[in-house]
Amino acid sequence: MNEIADLLIHARWVIPVQPAGVVLDDHTVVVSKGRITDILPSADARGRLAARKVFDLPDHVLMPGLVNLHTHAAMNLMRGLADDLPLMRWLQEAIWPTESRHVSAAFVHDGSLLAAAEMLRGGITTCNDMYFHPEAAAEAFATAGIRAVVGIVMLEFPTPYASDADDYLRKGLAARDRWQREPLIDFAIAPHAPYTVSDRSFARALALAEELELPIHIHVHETAGEIADSITTHGLRPLARLARLGLLGENLIGVHAVHLDDADIELLARHNCSVAHCPTSNMKLASGIAPIPRLLEAGIRVGLGTDGAASNNRLDLFQEMRHAALLAKVGSLDASAVPAHAALHMATLGGADALGMADRIGSIEPGKAADLCAVDLGALHCRPCFDPISHLVYVAGRENVSHVWVNGETRVDKGVQLLHIRDSELLRIASVWQTRFGN
Numbered sequence: 001m002n003e004i005a006d007l008l009i010h011a012r013w014v015i016p017v018q019p020a021g022v023v024l025d026d027h028t029v030v031v032s033k034g035r036i037t038d039i040l041p042s043a044d045a046r047g048r049l050a051a052r053k054v055f056d057l058p059d060h061v062l063m064p065g066l067v068n069l070h071t072h073a074a075m076n077l078m079r080g081l082a083d084d085l086p087l088m089r090w091l092q093e094a095i096w097p098t099e100s101r102h103v104s105a106a107f108v109h110d111g112s113l114l115a116a117a118e119m120l121r122g123g124i125t126t127c128n129d130m131y132f133h134p135e136a137a138a139e140a141f142a143t144a145g146i147r148a149v150v151g152i153v154m155l156e157f158p159t160p161y162a163s164d165a166d167d168y169l170r171k172g173l174a175a176r177d178r179w180q181r182e183p184l185i186d187f188a189i190a191p192h193a194p195y196t197v198s199d200r201s202f203a204r205a206l207a208l209a210e211e212l213e214l215p216i217h218i219h220v221h222e223t224a225g226e227i228a229d230s231i232t233t234h235g236l237r238p239l240a241r242l243a244r245l246g247l248l249g250e251n252l253i254g255v256h257a258v259h260l261d262d263a264d265i266e267l268l269a270r271h272n273c274s275v276a277h278c279p280t281s282n283m284k285l286a287s288g289i290a291p292i293p294r295l296l297e298a299g300i301r302v303g304l305g306t307d308g309a310a311s312n313n314r315l316d317l318f319q320e321m322r323h324a325a326l327l328a329k330v331g332s333l334d335a336s337a338v339p340a341h342a343a344l345h346m347a348t349l350g351g352a353d354a355l356g357m358a359d360r361i362g363s364i365e366p367g368k369a370a371d372l373c374a375v376d377l378g379a380l381h382c383r384p385c386f387d388p389i390s391h392l393v394y395v396a397g398r399e400n401v402s403h404v405w406v407n408g409e410t411r412v413d414k415g416v417q418l419l420h421i422r423d424s425e426l427l428r429i430a431s432v433w434q435t436r437f438g439n
C-alpha cells in the first residue's frame with residue numbers, strides 16, 4: 001500500500017524549468033512534508049496515488065514559484081509618491097527625506113506585509129529584500145508565509161534606524177540571531193551601494209559574509225553618474241573598487257549592473273558573481289538598458305528583481321519577465337535575444353542560483369521544496385496556446401495566477417485573497433499609512 005501524500009497537483013502542463021525548455025503534458029506533482037517527491041504522468045498517478053489534498057488544474061501551467069531577486073518590500077507604502085525622476089533626484093529629493101520622516105519598525109512591518117501579500121498573489125514565493133529594520137521585515141515575511149532572504153542593511157550615513165555602519169551591522173546581526181530558526185527566513189549582508197559605503201565598512205561586510213557564509217546583496221553600476229563619481233573619488237570604477245577590496249565572489253549579487261564595459265563583465269564572470277536584473281526600475285528611472293545577453297553569454301548567473309514599489313511601481317515578476325525579454329531585443333536589435341525560456345529561467349532558477357539556494361528552490365525536481373505556482377491559461381486571452389512557456393512570458397500576467405504553495409502549504413487558492421490574511425485587514429493597514437502620510 002502506497003503512503004498517502006500531502007498533495008497531488010494534476011496539471012495540464014508542468015514546466016519544471018530544469019531541464020531547460022521542457023514542458024510535460026498532463027503531469028502530476030506529488031508533495032509530502034513540504035517537498036516534491038515525484039513528477040509523473042497524471043494517467044499513472046490518478047487512481048494509484050492518494051493524498052490528503054488533491055488539486056485538479058485542467059487548463060493550468062504548474063511552474064516553480066517565482067524568485068524576486070531584488071526588492072525593498074516596505075517601500076510598498078511609498079508607491080507612487082515620487083514618479084518620473086532620475087535615480088539620484090528620486091533618492092535625494094523625494095525618497096530619502098520621506099524615509100527619514102516616516103520609516104520605523106512599524107512602517108517596515110506593515111509595508112513588508114503588504115508587499116508579501118502582493119508578491120504571493122502574483123506567484124512570487126521567495127524575495128531577496130533590502131531595507132531598514134530587517135527584524136520587522138522578517139516578522140512580516142514569516143507572518144505572510146513567504147520565503148525571504150532579509151538584508152542586513154548597511155549605509156555610511158545615519159538614519160532614524162541606525163547611527164553609523166557598525167550600528168547597522170549590529171542591529172542586522174541581532175535580527176539574524178532572533179530569526180535564525182525560522183525555516184522560511186534567511187539573511188544576506190546588504191551594503192546599499194558603492195557610493196554610500198566606505199572601504200572600511202566594506203571590509204567589515206566582507207569579513208561577516210565570509211564568517212557567516214552569507215550572500216552579499218548590493219546596488220552596483222546603476223547609473224552612468226555613479227561610475228563617473230567613483231572615478232573622481234576613488235580613481236576606479238565601482239566594480240574595480242569592489243574587486244580591489246575583495247568583495248567580488250560567487251556570493252555577490254550585483255543589482256542593476258546597467259553600465260558595464262568589457263572589463264566589468266570580465267570581472268563579474270571571473271569572480272562568478274551574479275546579477276539581479278531590474279528591467280522596469282531601470283526603465284522608469286531612465287537608468288539604461290543592462291547588457292543581459294552579453295552577461296548570459298559570459299556565463300554570469302542572472303535573476304530578475306522588481307526593485308521597490310516606489311520605482312516600479314508593481315511587484316510583478318510576470319511584468320519583469322516580459323520586460324526582460326523585450327528590452328533585451330530592443331537593446332541589442334536582435335529578436336532572438338532573451339527568448340521566453342531564458343526569461344522564465346531568470347525569474348526562477350536563475351534567482352535561486354544567485355541566492356545559493358538552487359539545491360532547495362527554483363525548479364520542480366524531487367527533493368526540492370514545494371514552492372509552486374499555478375497559472376490558469378484557460379482565459380480567452382490565452383487561447384489558443386501552442387507553447388505555454390511563450391504564453392507565461394508574452395501573454396499571461398499575475399492576474400492569471402490561480403494557486404501558490406510555499407513549502408507545500410497553500411497560500412493562494414483560485415487567485416482569491418491569501419488564505420491566512422484577510423484583504424480587509426491589509427486594506428486597513430494601507431489606509432492607516434495613507435492617513436499618516438497626510439493624504
Ligand SMILES: CSC[C@H]1O[C@@H](n2cnc3c(O)ncnc32)[C@H](O)[C@@H]1O
Pocket residue numbers: 072087091095096099130131132153154155192193219222281307308311
Ligand atoms: C538602506 S535600505 C535600501 C535603500 O535603498 C534605496 N533604494 C531603493 N531603490 C533604489 C535604487 O534603485 N537604487 C539605489 N537605492 C535605492 C531605498 O530607498 C533605501 O534608502
Ligand SMILES: [Zn+2]
Pocket residue numbers: 070071072219255307308
Ligand atoms: Zn533597489
